[in-house]
Amino acid sequence: MLLPLPIQNLIEKISKLPGIGKRQATRIVFYLISRKEELREIIKSLSLIEKEIVICPDCFFPFQKSPNLKKCPICCHPKRNKNIICVVEKETDLLTIEETRKFNGLYHILGGLISPVDPQSYKNLRIKRLLERIKENKIKEIILAFPLTPQGEITSLYLERILKKYQVKITALAKGIPSGGEIEFADPQTIESAFKHRESL
Numbered sequence: 557m558l559l560p561l562p563i564q565n566l567i568e569k570i571s572k573l574p575g576i577g578k579r580q581a582t583r584i585v586f587y588l589i590s591r592k593e594e595l596r597e598i599i600k601s602l603s604l605i606e607k608e609i610v611i612c613p614d615c616f617f618p619f620q621k622s623p624n625l626k627k628c629p630i631c632c633h634p635k636r637n638k639n640i641i642c643v644v645e646k647e648t649d650l651l652t653i654e655e656t657r658k659f660n661g662l663y664h665i666l667g668g669l670i671s672p673v674d675p676q677s678y679k680n681l682r683i684k685r686l687l688e689r690i691k692e693n694k695i696k697e698i699i700l701a702f703p704l705t706p707q708g709e710i711t712s713l714y715l716e717r718i719l720k721k722y723q724v725k726i727t728a729l730a731k732g733i734p735s736g737g738e739i740e741f742a743d744p745q746t747i748e749s750a751f752k753h754r755e756s757l
């Protein structure tokens with residue numbers, strides 16, 4: 557191979573990041589090699605993330621470590637409604653919903669969806685902690701906010717079946733979000749309306 561091993565290694569690592577293939581990873585690596593100053597900045601940022609960012613033990617959203625914060629600012633916020641949890645696939649879905657400022661409850665980041673071609677994929681999801689949270693707190697409603705994709709539908713059905721055993725109201729976002737559409741890319745009006753018209757399961 558023409559490339560020195562450290563370069564090959566970095567390409568290998570970057571190509572494993574979500575949405576990045578081998579060709580793109582190779583381009584990124586060459587870009588960084590030719591811009592040492594940017595490379596240094598990125599190393600600094602990564603190191604800061606590694607040292608200071610922790611994952612909330614309740615909702616799994618990342619936050620900055622602080623001696624007086626055990627959970628993320630959303631879970632700790634005194635004005636948030638602690639009786640309602642909106643379950644989302646990933647962090648960026650939470651961000652999109654937060655931007656609308658129309659949802660005042662808590663979140664639970666599932667960390668993925670069940671794949672129709674890999675039924676065992678439910679094992680990688682953070683379902684256990686969700687059930688614990690329902691038991692530990694007085695959760696009255698769980699909103700399932702998944703995309704209208706086969707993965708989203710299967711995950712909804714699976715969670716609905718499990719949650720039926722708990723004394724909690726289960727709702728799903730109204731079908732306002734375009735079919736196949738990701739929560740992450742929906743516009744604020746659509747999200748707001750999907751929350752307002754959410755349906756009981």
Ligand SMILES: [Zn+2]
Nearest residue numbers: 612615628631
């Ligand atoms: Zn949290």
